Amino acid sequence: MPNDHHSPTRPSAASPPADPAPSAPEAAAPWYRRAFADLSPLRDHADYRRVWVGQAVSSIGQQMTAVAVSVQVYDLTRSAFATGVVGLFSFVPLIAFGLYGGVIADRVDRRKLGLIGAAGLAVVSAVLAVQAIAGPGQVAVLYAAVAAQACFFALSSPARSAMIPRLVPSHQLPAANALNTVSMNLGMTVGPMLGGLLIGAYGAQSAFLVDTVAFTGTLYAMWRLPAMRPLGGEGKARASVLDGLRFLREQPNLRTSFLADLAAMIFGLPRSLFPAIAVTFYGGDARTVGLLVSAPAVGALIGALFSGWVSRIHRQGVAVLAAVAAWGLAIATFGLLHNLWLGLLLLALAGCADTVSMIFRSTMMQVAAPDEMRGRLQGIFMVVVVGGPRLGDFESGAVAALTSPATSVITGGLACVAAVLLLAARRPAFLTYDARHPTP
Known part of the structure; x- marks a missing residue:
């Protein structure tokens, strides 16, 4: 039931809400x-x-x-x-x-x-x-x-x-x-x-x-x-930062979700190359750069708006790895096909995949981790989200300098897919993670 009955005075402490099964009308929608x-x-x-x-x-x-x-x-x-x-x-x-x-x-x-x-x-x-x-x-x-x-x-x-x-x-x-x-x-x-x-x-x-x-x-x-x-x-x-890092090191499912996200951002995020790509791929200008930058965000928004299915997915570890692999494949294909509209579509698909990954990674962290550790894990998550793209900028720029922007994008996307396969092989239990029986 809606809980819009708080008084304006200082409310009492909150405990986690009850967790009933979804109602029949929702399931039959x-x-x-x-x-x-x-x-x-x-x-x-x-x-x-x-x-x-x-x-x-x-x-x-x-x-x-x-x-x-x-x-x-x-x-x-x-x-x-x-x-x-x-x-x-x-x-x-x-x-x-x-x-x-x-x-x-x-x-x-x-x-x-x-x-x-x-x-x-x-x-x-x-x-x-x-x-x-x-x-x-x-x-x-x-x-x-x-x-x-x-x-x-x-x-x-x-x-x-x-x-x-x-x-x-x-x-x-x-x-x-x-x-x-x-x-x-x-x-x-x-x-x-x-x-x-x-x-x-x-x-x-x-x-x-x-x-x-x-x-x-x-x-x-x-x-x-x-x-x-x-x-x-x-x-x-x-409570300390080291406690949060130790907890993450000892919890293989949560650790694997963080590593999957890092793989996507470090290897599969060619953001720093967009100005060069706009010129070399499409013969464009600053307006083309703007389109490339905004395309993943548009795809992420569309993915979130059409996310009604996510609550019905219980194998969330599989969903995370599949979404990160889809991100890598979309980025690699973006590096191969030098058509602007196809490129924008592929970047939007990558953004959509990133939204799916984020939804399930956040849910796993919130459900599998005890409440007294959630703040520290969210702090570590913020560092990953903020620092990962910067490492990705360096990686893609360095590879592009040694080879070419196209090679950097393609190899980065494929490296992201390879990292997902390696994580699946090294941590098969992550593939069996079930939201109905969460284990960190």
Whole structure:
């Protein structure tokens, strides 16, 4: 039943929701309804619904802010290098504070940590708006703001992710993770577009102001949540990053899911080659680069929107490896066929496969790991997600320098498939992982 009956006063601590079997009407729904994303977590659980809406809105706002910062830095410096340094000021805090944020999430009330993170991000966006309104601004201020944003995001993101199993029952977690992917990719596709329109019409300050206001949704959602202290918290005061790494090393199924993701991002993500590919494959320009960059996000969004089937898959280990292999095959084929529209379609298919992999990997981590370890695992997951693509940029660029962009893309995709086959051979128990009897 929907739980939209909390009073505005401080709610009591939350325990994981009951886990009944799916209702008969849902099981008997027509195939075309079951093909679309399962909205039952939004319909049945008001706490999750508020969190999801708040995150979707704030994700759009944050992407608008990212565009506005890049535009401001370039306007001030006329330097592509200075604009690229923005990513460095974001990357380092995400790595450093992501692990630490996971530790904190396993020590304190995750609701409070989510509130602090959302409030901090809102304040940084307000500061960016003020500096944009006040005058031409300074690059150092923009860099500092980006670093502060990354710190607040990294500290609170593991806590927000670790909350999800406390907001929906385990049989709805695949649907909830699919919906989270929808909100993330909505931000990545809609945010930059709206940001560009607003900045062009009213200046960078308009994007910063919208982002500031957008955080009210997340703040309200976190405020309405019950307390989210880690369960089994008798050892939480001693929680450390090393504990999380030891736990991951000792849990073969979770470790294999992390390795599969790393294989996809390191070997099968030719993002750094898109400018060269646009020219050498298609004779294109910056607009072609934009299409190549956006195609995987569009595919990921489509995959999430048509994810109604994921809750019916129990062999989630097989699903992860199949999705990562599909990603690698799509990327390798992209390197072989130098037709723009086929290339965009293949990149979209890769993005769709990545969404499937992410849904099942997140579900396995949330269900198979004990609650008191979820924050640290989410912190490690953030480091993998942030660091993997950067390693992939280096790998694809190095191979391209030694051979050619096409060779780099093809061999990277095939290496991703080979890594999946190796993982399947080395860890056959991962293929038998059953969501109905989860083992980490």
